[in-house]
Amino acid sequence: MSYSSSLLVLSAVTLATGQLLAPLPETFLNSSATWAWLSYDKLQFGTLPGAFNRSILDAPAAAEASDAGLTEVNAKLNSSDFVAYDERFFDIIGPNAKVEHVQQLDIRSHEAPCLVPGTDLLFFVEWGPREEGYGQHGWQYLLDVRKNVLQTVTTSPPTFNVHGCVTFNNSLYVVTDGSLNETGYLARIDPSNWKRTTLLNNYYEQPFGGFNDLAMDNEGNFYLTDSKSGWGKGVVPYTPPTSPATYFVNGTTMRPKMIQSTTGNANGVALSPDGRTLYLPNTGVSKYYPVRKDPYDDRGLWAYDFVSSKDGARLPVLANKRLLNNPITYFYDGIRVTHDGLIFASAGDGVDVIDPDTGLALGSIRVGGGRNVAVSLALGTYEFWIVGRGGVWHVSGLTHTLN
Structure with a gap:
């Protein structure tokens, strides 16, 4: 050596x-x-x-x-399986927790996990560059998390290149990069019949570059990250029309408003439980053409506060930008927040648990290292699922209530 x-x-x-x-x-x-x-x-x-x-x-x-x-x-x-950096991590995970690699899939990117409401099904996708022969398909995965049985499902009309998913009022809401002949859009999927309804596909006739992820608040408003990842990985052929950004979309009128822009890249997005803080990891570290990683570019997890009106109502305006955390490893992709504010962030060979006040990583849940990469996750009550390169992992038996 x-x-x-x-x-x-x-x-x-x-x-x-x-x-x-x-x-x-x-x-x-x-x-x-x-x-x-x-x-x-x-x-x-x-x-x-x-x-x-x-x-x-x-x-x-x-x-x-x-x-x-x-x-x-x-x-x-x-x-x-678990690496603690802080004593509090032991109380969150508990001695009975375990990590199981329940689906060993190809070393490809798997994204957009959602637990289908009222079922034991995990929705997720296989995503990636078209030159490698995957990503451009009209189906998504469904995993029965109790029987560990995997199948595919096709929406009507078919949905291509889903990149993020959340659930709200018994529906799945997804964002996509678009496909070879359409730009990125926000859609609702009814899991009772798998019908897909497109809700938004433009910003005053400007196409979106390709949505990466989304979050929703308790009022049904959307927070969408628009990135250059689909173009940069060759998933879609058109150059992003503007810099990567985050959009607020009114859930009633569907009127979009850009609330954040970056010269790096937009990726995951999550809200604090009270809806007053927005978390955005920047993945400018990922470069394209050629695809490479630049360790000197941004890979921080940033926090923003919403501006309030005179009567205390939250406005779609961000302030008080601050660096909450810089990952110990890799960069943060999909992020989720527990009912009490802990941030679970996918980062390379595992998921980091982050204190929302100090920004300290309390510990990591590992997916085995090597070529396996944690990309995103879906939270249950005392369990959660990780999807990424290499398949699906089930983390169960936690002490701490997540949802």
Whole structure:
């Protein structure tokens, strides 16, 4: 193994794994899942021995290390289902939680997971560049999460290149990149008969570049992220007409208003439980033509507050932009918020749980590393599902109520 001169050399002393990873709480010692606790508070992780380095696109477990003890730590991290960075993570997950890879699918991007209301079905899609032979199909997946049976479903009319999904009043609401002959749109799908109704496909006759994800508030208004990912991955042939942006769409009139724009890229979107804060991860780190990652571009999770009118009503105007979190690994894609405000964000080889006040990552739920990538997730009550490159994962037995 070679190390560049830019590697930080701190010590020639080899430390044992037990000195770099904190001991697990007693109730977690016999957990059926594999745990690790990486803590700056407890032990000596603030000053690592030897030479070490990793890319921002890799998890800490993938770091190169000259010290035998640190190499052992990384092996432990890489074999773990759950990695705690904060003591609170143990209370959220609990000792009975487990991670199961329930559907091993091709190493392709799977997106837009939604639990179909009133059923045990998980809706999700297979998405990707047309030159690789997938993404351009008129069906979506349905997974029976109790029987672990996978099937496909086709809407009427067929829906292509769904990129995000939420549920509201027993319907699925999806956004798409569009397809080879149509630009991106927002649609409602009735899961009782799989009829699709297009709700919005333009901004005053300007096409959208290609929607990536969406959120809805309690009043039925929409928050749509319009990105360059569909064009950049070759899913659609037309150049985005404007910079990536976030749109507020009135759920009654369907009147759209741009509320945020970026020179990076728009991706996931989520609201705080009180509807007063909007969370937007920027994925400008992803570049196109050629497809590559630029570690110096934006990959932060940003928080915005809504401006209030004189009578206290929330306006579709954002203020107080602030960097809430920069991912430990990779960049944040799909994000969801629990009933009490915890942020679950898909990030490379797992899902980070983030404190909405401090922005600290409390821990990670891993999908196994390697070529597997967590892309998005759907929250249940004491369980949730992750979809991404490599298929579907079920995380169950949590202590904390999610919804």
